Amino acid sequence: MALTLPAHPDPDTDRLHDSGLLTELAHGLGGPFHYLLPDRFDTNLAAFQAALADAGVEGRVYYAKKANKAGVFIDRCAAAGAGVDVASLGELREALGHGVRGEDLVVTGPAKAEALLRIAAQQGALIAVDALDELDRVLNLDLPRPPRVLLRVHPPTQPNSRFGLGEADLDEAMRDCAEAGDRVRTEGFGFHLSGYDVRQRADLAGELVDLCLKARVLGLRADRISIGGGFAVDYVPADAWRQFLDRQHPGDYHAGKQFTVGDFYPYHSPVAGAEALRAILAARPARSGPTLAERLRRAAVMLLLEPGRALLDRAGASVFTVQGVKDRDGYGIVTVDGTSLSLSEQWFDSEYLPDPRLLPVRTGLPHDSAPYRASIAGASCLDSDFLTWRKIVFPRRPQGGDLLVYPNTAGYQMDSNESPFHELPLPPKVVIDHPEAAARPRWRLAL
Ligand SMILES: Cc1ncc(COP(=O)(O)O)c(C=O)c1O
Structure with a gap:
């Protein structure tokens, strides 16, 4: 069949x-x-913002611009007071040119080009620092106002990820930031996880809230965490997806081509988009204690997120x-x-x-x-x-x-x-x- x-x-x-x-x-x-x-984009964005508000969590949505090159979605972010996640100088220019203020940008991506770092800092954008040498370059920018940084954490559940600072590097980065004093504004920590797992995100977010408390003891500001993107999109009904996974075989493809089933995007997700954010906020990190929403409130930590695909659903x-x-x-x-x-x-x-x-x-x-x-x-x-x-x-x-x-x-x-x-x-x-x-x-x- x-x-x-x-x-x-x-x-x-x-x-x-x-x-x-x-x-x-x-x-x-x-x-x-x-x-x-673009009306659909507005609806999706509003759903994410409502999920934050309903959980009583102070938060900010940054649209991950890499997901689509069209400027019209950036216009919508500017109009709705959302931020934008940019990962190159071109994306940063586009976002500014479509009316998003520098302070509403977060700059992600590894080993950022010199010009990107400088202009991001000049514009007051939040820079997600991915490595110690990058932090070094940020600390030596020598600009009139201190750069705003988030320290990106290497996810322990994804040991092969090439992104983020491992435990020892993270300790060193926090010490460097503390030593730099007023030359840097260390606003907190962040991660981006591959895949769409709600539990992994809630667990690591819980750890990042604790990290903020630890960083404050060192004199760092540490009042926000970013949980990156990776909010699933539900493209097709559950039954069709299950049948496809169970039954697909090389005869279903031209030339008997074989795909690794695990490499397919999960085209059906029972919990997707803003509902995934609600689930993350309602989860208890490490399966114990207060919910993530409660922990964020108690620690006065703001939640940043960088959805791309889900805002474009x-x-x-x-x-x-x-x-x-x-x-x-x-x-x-x-x-x-x-x-x-x-x-x-x-x-x-x-x-x-x-x-x-x-x-x-x-x-x-x-x-x-x-x-x-x-x-x-x-x-x-x-x-x-x-x-x-x-x-x-x-x-x-x-x-x-x-x-x-x-x-x-x-x-x-x-x-x-x-x-x-x-x-x-x-x-x-x-x-x-x-x-x-x-x-x-x-x-x-x-x-
Ligand atoms: C740092 C970062 N933030 C956000 C995103 C957006 O992810 P998604 O479109 O799955 O929400 C990505 C995607 O690669 C990313 O690397």
């Missing part, structure tokens, strides 16, 4: 897809494009046009006008699994239509250029001019790794402000 992984129902985007607008945009823009729904999709269809033995290969670079998951030897939806150029099913399985290839000369190796089940055989809409791609799948290979222009982005408001939604090009 063929496996399907339909995204959760989304009536507003269904209406948009049925409005005919996407066909017109594909024609007008002359190639693949992404559409963005359902905030956009990617639209490709079918250029050709080739029949193989029992399935087909549909070639679209984009490349696998547009869906970054292939970069990680994995695959973006929510099913793309077929929008036929000619509506109404022909009499002889029958379900048709096909893998989706990119328009490049590379044999390995597949947007989807999996054989997707379509209601009928796609044809040239049909559109394929990959749902929910704003978080990392849109443009984090794409390149203008073959001189193919990067797909433009179109903003649709209120998809539900009118029968014919209005659009504008994203900056």
Whole structure:
């Protein structure tokens, strides 16, 4: 039996897809494009802020800009009083240029470039220091006002992580900061964990609250911790995901390609987005004593978080046009006008699994239509250029001019790794402000 992984129902985007607008945009823009729904971003951001408020925790959301290059989401952060997590000078410039104040930025990433450190400090951004030599460079910046730093902790549960200061380095960093006195503002500690585990985050956050108390004895300010990003997105229903994990096998993919199941993103998560934050705050670190929320309150420690993907949940999709269809033995290969670079998951030897939806150029099913399985290839000369190796089940055989809409791609799948290979222009982005408001939604090009 063929496996399907339909995204959760989304009536507003269904209406948009049925409005005919996407066909017109594909024609007008002359190639693949992404559409963005910034209202969804606002809703997600508000849900995170509400989770903090409901738990009675002072906190701050910093949107991890790396998850999508569009400036429109930064505009929304500036308007909603949220911060932005930047990891390069380009991202820092973009955030400032879209109206976010320097003091509302957190700068992450390892071994930061000299110019990034200097400008971040000049702008009053919070710098997440990842190593002792980086701290040294920060302490020697010699600027009129002291740089603001968070010391990033190496996660003990992820010993192979290349990020953060190990125990001994952390002790040394705290001593260095204490010795530097007024030359640095040591605001606290942070981490970013791979994966989406709520318990690991709550446990390490609890340890960081204790670290703040220890640091204060040394005279450091230590009044905030950052728990990084990694709030899961729930893309597909539980049943479809379970069946997929149980049953998928090489025959489901073009060329019998094999993926390591553990390398797939967990496309179904029972606790996702702001609900994951609520669960973290309600958890008891190390399974004993007060909840994390209570510990934060008692220690007067502010909670910072850096969600990327979760703030972009359902905030956009990617639209490709079918250029050709080739029949193989029992399935087909549909070639679209984009490349696998547009869906970054292939970069990680994995695959973006929510099913793309077929929008036929000619509506109404022909009499002889029958379900048709096909893998989706990119328009490049590379044999390995597949947007989807999996054989997707379509209601009928796609044809040239049909559109394929990959749902929910704003978080990392849109443009984090794409390149203008073959001189193919990067797909433009179109903003649709209120998809539900009118029968014919209005659009504008994203900056
Ligand atoms: C330091 C840091 N913060 C935040 C994020 C965002 O993570 P996510 O998009 O999973 O929320 C990342 C992702 O790599 C990161 O490295």
